[in-house]
Amino acid sequence: MKRIAILGSTGSIGRSTLSVVESYPDRFQVSTLAAGNNAELAFEQAVRWKPHVFSIAKEQEADSLRAKLRSAGLSEIEVVHGAAGTVRVATHPEVDFVVSAIVGVSGLEATYEAVRAGKTVGLANKECLVVAGELITAEARKQGKPLLPIDSEHNAVHQCLRGGRMDEVARIWLTASGGPFLKTPKSEFASITVQQALNHPTWKMGKRITIDSATLMNKGFEVIEACRLFNVPPERVQVVVHPQSTIHSLVEFVDGSILAQISVTDMRLPILYALTYPERIPSELRFSIGDLRHLDFCPPDMAKFPCLGLAYEAAAAGGAKTIALNAADEVAVAAFLNGQIGFEDIPRIIGETMAATPAGHLESIKKVLALDTEARLLAKEVAQRRRKGSPIGAISQ
């Protein structure tokens, strides 16, 4: 029985993980859970899964969850809160496997501490690897534990890499659906609305990653994620637009062979793969190969999607540049979702924030978090200048 912690249990990946756990009750058991602000779902999940520990973001919500669980006769569930609570969930002695699925840098400390505590970690939270990939992968190597990618592209690469040795790999090819604006002319980008940007053609995901998919920043993060996870330089990680999202990614070997991974577009499959690695177990997530008609590919339009180029730049520079990239994107996407800036302002804010941030050296998670705070402040100042209408008023997150 594998005992599982889910960081971000109320989110899209968190709920899919619970659905996988539900399908294999003889293999997996929920041990601890961590959520953000969705107190209602947190209560439902606590009642359904009866974890040893439940963490929720705010102290007040934790008090109320504790009281509700007591009234429901579940006072044995320990309710904790905040960053320390999430770390407790991730490092609990009764946990074997941690699914890291909090969105953004809020999941970093707990993910790093899980690795440090010798847990096997399934990583959905790509921001952790973007901002602190060198530190996390070094710690995982030290602990002798694998970091198992849940992000579908990296999960696909992980599967393809089982077909050869790392020194036999020529290139990693990450596929990109191209997002909702693949065919939209650049001249129309200025008038893109939040609703249009949230309409992803193939995946149903959280809001931030959906906007990141529309700007191709998500693919840029994935380039950095691939560099850190598989220890390859950015020039050996290529992006190819593949609108059907049928092939989740590919690995090209030195002899010219290319291995691709195909499966349904359902995150439960990479989650199941990570949870059972190195085994494979039967599932109902079948892909109907006989129905496959088209596999289209084209290079990404770097001029239309400048976020991708910014990510390559940050991947090559490393250090604080990747922190600035992520922090500025988080600030810019929040401002866009709040209707404060336009779609084209997102890469401008990121570019300006990155340009004003020296690469520096990252020696600890504390330093990463400090640089993240600095980059966020800087990005808010930049975003403030780009704010629609009145220049006065705070850019919020």
Ligand SMILES: NC(=O)c1ccc[n+]([C@@H]2O[C@H](COP(=O)([O-])OP(=O)(O)OC[C@H]3O[C@@H](n4cnc5c(N)ncnc54)[C@H](OP(=O)(O)O)[C@@H]3O)[C@@H](O)[C@H]2O)c1
């Ligand atoms: N969704 C996908 O298909 C997909 C695919 C690949 C990779 N990913 C990556 O997986 C991560 C999660 O994505 P998602 O789509 O599942 O996002 P999501 O639906 O927005 O869920 C985010 C989760 O993080 C929790 N959270 C946010 N801030 C928190 C905090 N300060 N403390 C504790 N928990 C906090 C949220 O809690 P509340 O809801 O309770 O506030 C929620 O459970 C992201 O890094 C994303 O890039 C997602």
